[in-house]
Amino acid sequence: MVAVQFAVSLLAASTAAATTKRSSGCSADKAPVSLGERHDVTLSNSNRTYMYFLPTTYQPDKPTPLILSFHGASRTSDWQADLDRLTDPYFNTDHIVVYPQALQYGDTSEFIYWQGAPNATADDVGYVSNVLDELDGKLCINQSRIYATGKSQGGGMTGVLACDLNASRRIAAFAPVSGAFYTGAKECGDPSTLAISCNPGRDDIPILDFHGGNDTTISIHGGPRNGGCLPSIRHWVAEWAERNNLTGKPSEQGVLSSSSSSSSAREYRYGTGAEDGLVTFVYDGVHVNHDWPATFNNSDNWAHQSGPAAFNASSMIMDFFAKYTLPDGGSGDDATSTGAASSTAVQTGSPSTSTPSTTSSAASGSPRSGSSVKTESLVVTCVLLVFTLASSGFSW
Ligand SMILES: *[C@@H]1O[C@H](CO)[C@@H](O)[C@H](O)[C@H]1NC(C)=O
Ligand SMILES: *[C@@H]1O[C@H](CO)[C@@H](O)[C@H](O)[C@H]1NC(C)=O
Ligand SMILES: *[C@@H]1O[C@H](CO)[C@@H](O)[C@H](O)[C@H]1NC(C)=O
Ligand SMILES: *[C@@H]1O[C@H](CO)[C@@H](O)[C@H](O)[C@H]1NC(C)=O
Ligand SMILES: *[C@@H]1O[C@H](CO)[C@@H](O)[C@H](O)[C@H]1NC(C)=O
Numbered sequence: 566m567v568a569v570q571f572a573v574s575l576l577a578a579s580t581a582a583a584t585t586k587r588s589s590g591c592s593a594d595k596a597p598v599s600l601g602e603r604h605d606v607t608l609s610n611s612n613r614t615y616m617y618f619l620p621t622t623y624q625p626d627k628p629t630p631l632i633l634s635f636h637g638a639s640r641t642s643d644w645q646a647d648l649d650r651l652t653d654p655y656f657n658t659d660h661i662v663v664y665p666q667a668l669q670y671g672d673t674s675e676f677i678y679w680q681g682a683p684n685a686t687a688d689d690v691g692y693v694s695n696v697l698d699e700l701d702g703k704l705c706i707n708q709s710r711i712y713a714t715g716k717s718q719g720g721g722m723t724g725v726l727a728c729d730l731n732a733s734r735r736i737a738a739f740a741p742v743s744g745a746f747y748t749g750a751k752e753c754g755d756p757s758t759l760a761i762s763c764n765p766g767r768d769d770i771p772i773l774d775f776h777g778g779n780d781t782t783i784s785i786h787g788g789p790r791n792g793g794c795l796p797s798i799r800h801w802v803a804e805w806a807e808r809n810n811l812t813g814k815p816s817e818q819g820v821l822s823s824s825s826s827s828s829s830a831r832e833y834r835y836g837t838g839a840e841d842g843l844v845t846f847v848y849d850g851v852h853v854n855h856d857w858p859a860t861f862n863n864s865d866n867w868a869h870q871s872g873p874a875a876f877n878a879s880s881m882i883m884d885f886f887a888k889y890t891l892p893d894g895g896s897g898d899d900a901t902s903t904g905a906a907s908s909t910a911v912q913t914g915s916p917s918t919s920t921p922s923t924t925s926s927a928a929s930g931s932p933r934s935g936s937s938v939k940t941e942s943l944v945v946t947c948v949l950l951v952f953t954l955a956s957s958g959f960s961w
C-alpha cells in the first residue's frame with residue numbers, strides 16, 4: 566500500500582514536471598535579442614541556415630508559442646515571410662515565427678526544394694529537429710504550442726512532418742497552403758485513390774489545408790509532376806480524416822459568413838462535437854490560383870493575376886493553431902519506445918472565427934485525462950514510462 570502511494574505520488578510529480586517542462590532557453594537573464602525583427606542564423610555544426618522572428622511581446626522568461634513556416638520550391642525564407650505576413654502584428658502579435666531554408670541542389674534557385682520532392686535527398690525532418698533544438702536552447706518556447714505551415718512544396722514539407730513518427734509528436738497542428746504532397750509512387754494511376762504512406766506518432770492530428778480551384782501549378786486534381794505523383798487534394802485531406810477516425814461527410818460552409826454568397830470559397834469541416842474541424846479543407850474559390858490566399862495584393866496573386874481571395878489564410882491559420890495544444894508539454898521522444906503513450910492534441914479554445922484575431926487567449930484549458938490506472942503493477946509501469954519519457958532528450 567505504501568509502495569502504491571509512493572508510486573502514485575511519483576507519478577503525479579513526474580506528470581507535473583512533464584507538463585511544466587520549460588525550454589532551457591527560458592531565463593530572465595538571457596541577453597536581449599531585438600524584437601519585431603528578422604534574424605538570420607546558421608545552424609551550429611551545419612551549413613544549413615534559417616531565419617526567425619520574435620514578436621514585440623516576447624519576454625525571455627515567458628514560454629512563447631512558435632510557428633514554422635516553410636517556403637515553396639525555388640523560394641527563400643525571406644520570400645515566405647513577405648508572403649505569409651506572420652511577422653505583421655495584424656496577423657500575429659505573440660508567436661515566434663521560424664522560416665527554415667531548403668537546400669539548393671543545382672546551379673539555380675529552380676533546384677531549391679524540401680524533403681518529399683522527387684529530387685530532394687536531404688534529411689530535412691532532421692534539420693527541422695535541429696533547428697527546434699537549437700532555438701529551444703536560446704529562446705523561451707512553449708513546447709506544447711509548436712505549429713507548422715508552408716506554401717506549395719513547403720506545404721508538402723508540412724505534410725511530411727505531420728506524417729513523421731517523431732515530428733508529429735512535437736508539432737501540435739499543421740496548415741499546408743497549396744501543398745504539393747508528393748507520394749513517392751512510381752506509377753501515378755488515379756490521383757484520387759493514390760496510396761499515401763504516412764506514419765504519425767499520435768492520434769488526432771489537426772490539419773487545416775487550403776487549395777485554389779484554379780491552381781495551375783499544383784492542380785487540385787493531382788497527377789504526375791517532376792517525375793513524382795501528386796494525390797488529388799480532396800483525397801489527401803480525406804485520408805487525414807480517416808487516419809483521425811473522423812467518419813462521415815464533412816460539413817460545408819462559406820469561409821466568410823457575411824459575404825459568402827458572392828464567394829465560391831468553402832470550408833469543409835470533418836469531425837463532430839469536440840473534434841469539429843479537426844481536419845478542415847478550405848477550397849479557396851474557383852479563381853484562386855497557386856496562391857497564399859489574401860484579400861490584398863501579395864506576391865502570389867500579383868504573379869498569377871488571380872484572386873484576390875475572399876479571406877486571409879493567415880488569419881484562419883492563426884485561429885486554427887490557437888485551438889490546439891499538445892497536452893504533455895511537447896514530446897520529441899522516440900515514439901517507438903513509448904508505445905501507446907500517445908500525445909493527443911486537444912482542442913483548447915472556442916470555435917474558430919474568421920475574424921483576423923491574433924491573440925491566443927482562447928487557447929487554455931486542461932487536456933483530456935489519460936486512462937485510469939487500476940493496479941499496483943500498472944502504476945509502477947506507468948511511473949517507469951513517465952521517467953523514461955522525462956529523461957530522454959528532445960531530439961526526434
Ligand atoms: C551544405 O552541404 C551539403 C553537403 O555537403 C551541400 O549539398 C549543400 O549544398 C550545402 N548547403 C549550403 C546551403 O551551402
Ligand atoms: C481509430 O480507430 C481504431 C480502431 O478502432 C483505433 O485503433 C485507433 O486508435 C483510432 N484512431 C484514432 C486517431 O482515434
Ligand atoms: C527532378 O528530376 C527529374 C528527373 O529525374 C526531372 O524530370 C525533373 O525536372 C526534376 N525536377 C526538378 C524540380 O529539378
Ligand atoms: C485560371 O488561371 C489562368 C492563368 O492565370 C487564367 O488564364 C484563367 O482565366 C483562370 N481561370 C479562372 C476560372 O479564374
Ligand atoms: C503587388 O505586390 C507585388 C509583390 O509584392 C508588387 O511587386 C506589386 O507592385 C504590387 N502591386 C500593386 C498594384 O500594389
Ligand SMILES: *[C@@H]1O[C@H](CO)[C@@H](O)[C@H](O)[C@H]1NC(C)=O
Pocket residue numbers: 655859860861875876877880920921
Ligand atoms: C485581410 O488582411 C488585411 C490586412 O492585412 C485587412 O485589411 C483585411 O480586412 C483582411 N481581410 C479580411 C476579410 O479580414
Ligand SMILES: *[C@@H]1O[C@H](CO)[C@@H](O)[C@H](O)[C@H]1NC(C)=O
Pocket residue numbers: 584585586587628707708709710890928929930
Ligand atoms: C503553453 O500554452 C498552453 C496553452 O495556452 C498553456 O496551458 C501552458 O501552460 C503553456 N505552457 C507553458 C510551459 O507555459
Ligand SMILES: *[C@@H]1O[C@H](CO)[C@@H](O)[C@H](O)[C@H]1NC(C)=O
Pocket residue numbers: 729730731897898899900960961
Ligand atoms: C525518432 O527518433 C528516434 C531517436 O529519438 C530515432 O531513433 C528514430 O529513427 C526516429 N524515427 C523517425 C521516423 O525519424
